[in-house]
Amino acid sequence: MELDRLQSEARRLTEGLEHPRVGAALALGEECGEILRWVLEHEIYGSDAPPAALAGEIGDVLVTLAELCDRYGLSLGECGTAVLAKLERKVPEWREQIGDGLRDARERLDG
Secondary structure: OOOHHHHHHHHHHHOOOOOOOOHHHHHHHHHHHHHHHHHHHHHHHOOHHHHHHHHHHHHHHHHHHHHHHOOOOOOOHHHHHHHHHHHHHHHHHHHHHHHHHHHHHHHHHHO
16 A cells, blocks of 8 residues: 555544644554553564454554554655665665675574
């Protein structure tokens, strides 16, 4: 699904339930915390929580991110396009600076 379409559909479905701007930002933080909780339970406590539960939390983050964009007059799609352009410029440098370290960390932590 396109990001701007997601933003538009989320806006339509939640019409009348919009948070104030600060509430939208706080709601995003809360939903990110739900992702962190899933990872903690799965990776540290050995929970067998299915990846579908993580997918649901990621979806919640997308919806709250869309609302945050709405509250500040931003397009989620334009934000995505801008970050891809930034990555295009920065990734070669990151590969050189941290690529080997990240590969080693993945091997050590992810098995």
